[in-house]
Amino acid sequence: QVQLVESGGGLVQPGGSLRLSCAASGFTLDYYAIGWFRQAPGKEREGVSCISSSDGSTYYADSVKGRFTISRDNAKNTVYLQMNSLKPEDTAVYYCATKTGTIATMKEYEYDYWGQGTQVTVSS
Helix, strand or coil: CCEEEEEEEHHHHHHHHCCEEEEEECCCCHHHHHEEEEEEECCCCCCEEEEECCCCEEEEECCCCCEEEEEEHHCCEEEEEEEEECCHCCCCEEEEEEEEECCCCCCCCCEEEEECEEEEEECC
């Protein structure tokens, strides 16, 4: 059974950091692209970052470039999202997802399996 479980969310002050984890089970991440998405209250879900499995290429939304870093540890079957210099506008539920194929994109509709999400709240 394919399953993705996010963890690492929480409450953090502006300027702080969090590291989100996305643990996969039921399949091997090595051959799949992974994306991180987020949905803020009253807004549509948006792509944050993604990483390909073919060559490790990474992509970031303009709003998080230079602050967020995506990485993968295939040995642990886990993908991470390191979030630094967090802002109140980063507050959202963060989801990881996987898509068939090795090339990552920020197109939500291409992703087949989704985790349950983890809440990130940035507030003083």
